[in-house]
Amino acid sequence: xxxxxxxxxxxTSVPDAAETLGFRPLYRQVKAIFVRRxxxxxxxxxTALPSEAQLASExxxxxxxxxxxxxxLAAENLLVRRQGRGTFVAExxxxxxxxxxxxxxxxxxxxxxxxxxxxGVETGMANAAERAALDLxxxxxxxxxxxxxxxxTIPIILETLSLxxxxxxxxxxxxxxxxxxxxxxxxxxxxxxxxRERLKAIALSADEAGLLGVAQGTPALRIDRVALSxxxxxxxxxxxxxxxxxxxxxxxxR
Amino acid sequence: xxxxxxxxxxxTSVPDAAETLGFRPLYRQVKAIFVRRxxxxxxxxxTALPSEAQLASExxxxxxxxxxxxxxLAAENLLVRRQGRGTFVAExxxxxxxxxxxxxxxxxxxxxxxxxxxxGVETGMANAAERAALDLxxxxxxxxxxxxxxxxTIPIILETLSLxxxxxxxxxxxxxxxxxxxxxxxxxxxxxxxxRERLKAIALSADEAGLLGVAQGTPALRIDRVALSxxxxxxxxxxxxxxxxxxxxxxxxR
DNA sequence: AAGTGGTCTAGACCACATT
DNA sequence: ATGTGGTCTAGACCACTTG
Numbered sequence: 319x320x321x322x323x324x325x326x327x328x329x330t331s332v333p334d335a336a337e338t339l340g341f342r343p344l345y346r347q348v349k350a351i352f353v354r355r356x357x358x359x360x361x362x363x364x365t366a367l368p369s370e371a372q373l374a375s376e377x378x379x380x381x382x383x384x385x386x387x388x389x390x391l392a393a394e395n396l397l398v399r400r401q402g403r404g405t406f407v408a409e410x411x412x413x414x415x416x417x418x419x420x421x422x423x424x425x426x427x428x429x430x431x432x433x434x435x436x437x438g439v440e441t442g443m444a445n446a447a448e449r450a451a452l453d454l455x456x457x458x459x460x461x462x463x464x465x466x467x468x469x470x471t472i473p474i475i476l477e478t479l480s481l482x483x484x485x486x487x488x489x490x491x492x493x494x495x496x497x498x499x500x501x502x503x504x505x506x507x508x509x510x511x512x513x514r515e516r517l518k519a520i521a522l523s524a525d526e527a528g529l530l531g532v533a534q535g536t537p538a539l540r541i542d543r544v545a546l547s548x549x550x551x552x553x554x555x556x557x558x559x560x561x562x563x564x565x566x567x568x569x570x571x572r
Numbered sequence: 573x574x575x576x577x578x579x580x581x582x583x584t585s586v587p588d589a590a591e592t593l594g595f596r597p598l599y600r601q602v603k604a605i606f607v608r609r610x611x612x613x614x615x616x617x618x619t620a621l622p623s624e625a626q627l628a629s630e631x632x633x634x635x636x637x638x639x640x641x642x643x644x645l646a647a648e649n650l651l652v653r654r655q656g657r658g659t660f661v662a663e664x665x666x667x668x669x670x671x672x673x674x675x676x677x678x679x680x681x682x683x684x685x686x687x688x689x690x691x692g693v694e695t696g697m698a699n700a701a702e703r704a705a706l707d708l709x710x711x712x713x714x715x716x717x718x719x720x721x722x723x724x725t726i727p728i729i730l731e732t733l734s735l736x737x738x739x740x741x742x743x744x745x746x747x748x749x750x751x752x753x754x755x756x757x758x759x760x761x762x763x764x765x766x767x768r769e770r771l772k773a774i775a776l777s778a779d780e781a782g783l784l785g786v787a788q789g790t791p792a793l794r795i796d797r798v799a800l801s802x803x804x805x806x807x808x809x810x811x812x813x814x815x816x817x818x819x820x821x822x823x824x825x826r
Numbered sequence: 827a828a829g830t831g832g833t834c835t836a837g838a839c840c841a842c843a844t845t
Numbered sequence: 846a847t848g849t850g851g852t853c854t855a856g857a858c859c860a861c862t863t864g
Contacts, residue, residue, distance in 0.1 A: 380835045402842035513825040518816035519773035519791040537773040537791035562772035571767040656861030
């Protein structure tokens with residue numbers, strides 16, 4: 319039986335107030351129920367959802383309506399559907415990160431996942447850029463992680479991450495894994511759903527160049543990423559300085 | 573009545589050869605019919621398609637199957653569906669280009685469409701890079717267009733396009749409009765369906781810097797775009813050198 | 827009022843994976 | 846053999862646009 323309040327429950331009645339204020343299809347309401355379960359961790363990464371038929375009878379809609387909701391969530395990479403097996407909550411495994419979130423590709427066309435060398439971790443008050451990007455109040459504190467990433471020992475990315483301390487308490491004293499998004503999910507229940515990247519070409523400062531092992535003034539690709547969690551709030555600012563002698567940023571326009 | 577040969581026409585029969593060699597859903601076969609009509613120009617940009625019901629009875633499938641084919645084509649930006657009005661063939665109007673193909677955005681967040689100043693048009697034998705990108709044989713000739721693009725008279729992009737002459741005959745003697753993709757469609761029946769961009773940070777040469785009005789060695793974003801037509805063949809190589817002092821390349825990771 | 831795409835349902839059957 | 850998602854159908858009704 320359903321314990322959810324769906325709008326327009328009596329679909330044969332005269333349009334009510336909810337309908338005059340904009341129509342919201344049933345499958346979107348069902349989708350919202352499912353997103354809620356993902357946000358709340360009722361369905362956690364890697365686990366299987368109940369079957370379509372079970373969900374349909376639980377919520378009290380047809381299987382086709384459940385299907386349409388699940389299909390949209392799969393299109394957004396929040397779920398993975400596998401014929402014959404079931405529907406699963408998407409995980410931030412290396413493969414997904416590599417294709418969805420890591421756009422720097424070696425010129426030979428091969429996608430590699432770079433190793434990371436953490437240079438330092440600190441906490442401090444968010445500066446203006448961090449407050450703007452992460453939607454923080456004045457005085458909020460952030461954890462900053464600086465790391466060098468390499469393709470087979472050749473340094474190629476100098477990266478500075480800023481994370482709201484209230485979202486990731488204790489992270490500053492933990493070991494920093496190469497795959498951060500998987501840690502966010504496992505330890506903090508925070509799922510990175512998508513990100514927006516802004517790219518510029520800049521000249522490296524003496525410090526930056528030194529860490530990357532190139533000459534001061536070398537051109538580099540600067541990527542400012544803001545990553546958003548499932549509920550749409552920004553939870554990570556990541557500034558990456560990338561050498562593009564032997565690699566490039568790949569963007570597909572569809 | 574249908575004049576199309578659909579696989580598995582008798583869907584109650586034992587699996588036949590076509591099925592053992594891989595299952596192809598009906599709606600994909602229907603979709604292929606529609607793509608054919610777009611490629612052949614039977615349905616041309618801006619025109620309305622027959623209604624779903626008409627297409628269904630013409631082809632001999634249910635309306636739901638036609639719908640699924642049309643939905644996929646709309647998701648690929650090849651069609652535009654408007655409730656109450658109909659389904660239309662997508663056009664390369666300025667709005668679409670701005671959002672689908674033009675990723676350089678002013679730092680103030682406003683999307684502008686830059687003006688173009690054509691510096692020169694020439695034809696010549698394709699070099700190695702052009703042959704590789706455009707899948708051309710040795711000796712094939714290309715049309716090269718060099719232009720400077722500006723946001724409100726401030727030059728920001730130096731662009732070199734290479735186009736296969738056999739795809740765009742006579743283009744070298746025509747006036748070059750700002751919106752090339754719309755010309756490709758109208759004059760040559762070539763629809764740009766999507767593109768792949770590779771980005772690097774480079775230092776401008778003396779020539780390039782001079783044209784853009786900055787100092788030699790200034791860092792710039794180099795974008796190598798290969799644009800593909802509806803049938804998947806590469807028809808444009810575009811190398812853009814972009815100043816990113818006041819603008820950035822915007823990439824959404826979903 | 828008529829025509830279009832959009833939603834929702836119910837049921838049958840298919841393809842795929844596992845037991 | 847069973848259970849899952851995937852396809853296909855047919856029909857009813859809804860929302861939106863235009864005459």
